[in-house]
Amino acid sequence: MSQQDFEPPLGQDLSSINVVLETSTSSDELFKDSEIKTSDFKVISPETAKFREKYFPQTSNKQWNSWRWQIQNSYTNFKKLSEILDTSSIDDFDFLSKSRKLPLRITPYYASLLHDKPIDYPLSKSVVPNKLELIISQGEENDPLHEESMCPVENLVHRYPDRVLMLSTGFCSGYCRYCTRSHMVAKDKKHFAVKAWETSINYIKNNPNIRDVVISGGDPLTMPEKHLEFLLSSLNAIPHVEIIRIGTKVPMVMPQRITNTLVKMLKKYQPLYMSIHSTHPDEITPEVVEALRRLADAGIVLGSQTVLLKGVNDNIEIMKELMLKLLKNRVRPYYIYQCDPIPGSSHFRTPVSRGVEIIKGLRGYISGYAIPHYVIDAPGGGGKIPFLPEYYQGREGDYIMMKNFEGKSYKYYDPIK
């Protein structure tokens, strides 16, 4: 579609936004020759600065702090990755590269957190491809949540009565090895599909019961501001849409994206919620603290979502540290997800009992604000089902029997009328 073909949806006047939208454009292409503009993001932690001096000696602060530079210079092949990580234990480079699995993509910033650590360092495990991904186990499927069957129009999932999930792009600034949407992210012709957005926006417009729209993908914050603003303003103009939520991992893997310019634009579309995908407390660096501060200061309501991953964060102390750090930075922990059964993910999955133990290890020991819901997104599209430790022990006559976080028994008078 050429620019001339583009018509603003919903009869809106978008002249102030000056949208220049490509359709079906590969994001790599989109960012390839883009200008590195001066960034207002200035924070570089000492560890990251050391990494930059060693591996990107010609790179200026201005370049490093540009999110476009971060995307352009991301680690996307094993050869480049082996310059900073001991990849000798990965003996299937070629095979992994050619498989139809998620591609490799790690920003230089995120690589600076991994480079001096062993290959089994939790953050590395979450983003470095592994041959265990080639083992397909029982119950695993490409689209375990059956989202594709719940799309009334392309790239719009309508599972719950009052809310929809809009898959706005197939591109992410880093590919998580356990991604639920690995069936759609990083695939060609899934980027910036304006036609699909228009269809989705019109569907939402024609369904007055939709009051909550989640923009996800892929990662919406990898889109240029004008594209994102086009979406936000289009949705914001629909009277029955009460809130918009953005699902993103960008603040954790590319905090440089959270520029004052972006935040100023986002601030116009209140009430705006952001669900930030966080994995491990080591992600909360000075850069991330600054990114979260900017978002929270702009009045964006911040929540977190974390996937429970074996050998990465399946530990009470690690989860406690992560949840407390998030809360301290004004991010309310929202969900811990059981790892969805996508093909080749069994090495990441813990028993469900581990998730329950983790919640048990948090409840009562840290502020209730820091305790997320542990949920399984039911395979087949049943939605999120919470799992809780057994505090309720049954009834004895007019009393409810219960246990507290220390395992001590109590009863509560609750007469049967």
Ligand code: SF4
């Ligand atoms: S950022 Fe989200 S959509 Fe992208 S790969 Fe990670 S889990 Fe998947």
